[in-house]
Amino acid sequence: MFYQTIDILGTVAFAISGVLVAMDKKLDLFGVLIIAFVTAIGGGTLRDLLIGNTPVVWMRDLTYVSTIFISVVVGILFANQLKYLRRSLFLFDTIGIGLFTMIGVEKGLQAELSPIMCVALGTMTASFGGVIRDMLCNEIPVIFRKEIYATACILGGASYFLFTQFPIKESYAYIAAIVVVISLRLLAVRFGISLPNIYKKPKEL
Amino acid sequence: MFYQTIDILGTVAFAISGVLVAMDKKLDLFGVLIIAFVTAIGGGTLRDLLIGNTPVVWMRDLTYVSTIFISVVVGILFANQLKYLRRSLFLFDTIGIGLFTMIGVEKGLQAELSPIMCVALGTMTASFGGVIRDMLCNEIPVIFRKEIYATACILGGASYFLFTQFPIKESYAYIAAIVVVISLRLLAVRFGISLPNIYKKPKEL
């Protein structure tokens, strides 16, 4: 019930971020639907395929597809209002990666993978939908741009295994890790933090 | 036997559509083979992976690979004749999506998925091979262009569930649904029908 709720919230956040990118690109109605769908289920599909959890979850449970449909309708109706808020896309995308990182970690634990692989699975669940969204919309995937993105997922996912060492309820550790992912990404973008450059003398291109 | 025949016919149609696109792009012999192969098995592979039907069907049954090889040889030998017919590529592609939509729906039923998911699976089986073909050949995927394409698969797939409500043999409903997909696509292109635009005031780009 708890995990299902988090999963649906992440699906809504990513579906709306897909709608915003697709409308920005002036895609037709079918294009908007496809981009919203792929953004919302892309990461989870890759995760389920890699761990062999098939048929993939959105094929067995119509909740996901219904959620995406409703999100698209709401997203299209309120697109203008969301545009006025300026940072809507960034916000929905950031909420999405926070929620989906932990969904991925949880599925990794269920598949009895090592903590390192759980974190990797969480990062893929969180970032792959956005990568496909950006590729289909002909943008450089956000994950390859300067900002801390995957790094937020990795550190947030790792923080969960730290939090579970303390005598607190598991769902608190879970929510704390989601907050870590979202905070790291917000702080990184706010203060323009990026990964160090590994080239001593970068040439002018 | 019946489904196998439909599947092989669809494989032939898509393999030849792949040959035509690849030759149009002046790819070498290996490139033509790869594009034909990917076009013919791309949709079915995605479908089998999503429902966990592995090893994927063309790995277990050499009929598919043999069919594609023969189609490529025939396609190359008669490429000039096919070019004269002008609409050959469009025709083979349209036959392919009609046949593969229903193969996907059938596999969804076997995996006991809901009708909505069966239609989604049919649409993916029909369109994904063409999407990869177009991406590898550096074309905008046909599915994102104006014409009704996936919509034909969706409506045709849905019509099958309508037809099975009538007291007719299942294989008749099956063939009727294939005819619906093909007819919708032919009509849409013939009369220039496309999806409505969701932007009230489209800007000039």
Added chain:
Amino acid sequence: MFYQTIDILGTVAFAISGVLVAMDKKLDLFGVLIIAFVTAIGGGTLRDLLIGNTPVVWMRDLTYVSTIFISVVVGILFANQLKYLRRSLFLFDTIGIGLFTMIGVEKGLQAELSPIMCVALGTMTASFGGVIRDMLCNEIPVIFRKEIYATACILGGASYFLFTQFPIKESYAYIAAIVVVISLRLLAVRFGISLPNIYKKPKEL
């Protein structure tokens, strides 16, 4: 033990080839890691997904991820030395496809696939990592360029089934086939051999 060693050597070779391409493109540290990782595990992941061998091997066994990490660190530290050798990238890529072709053939045999499919699986295992590497780095995939590439994998993989007809130890046939792949690619590039053109009168583009 024997196969594991070959697999790890191939992983090292492909990880370093990924580092070299990524550094050439001036990607940041995270980008270099991702490209090295994807190059090294891309082919094996596709293979495991197609035959339904999930969770995919690098998720269950941390040896792969550790190997890639160490290769990336070593690759970055010695990148300048490797650049002086000029043909480093070509060399590591060629060693990688030799080793991974036979790993793929072996996995196909374990899944009781026909020899043709084993060779296809070997070719995919060997070439898919490089295809993703080149796509992410915005290069035309090496497999689609003029040189004999996949052809070396196909002929080398097929030679294994020839060698096993002789009364020699299986691991000798295995190593001989690896040598065939590497030699064919080296010879093809050295003597500029490529596949014949299927167009009688190629137009100037």
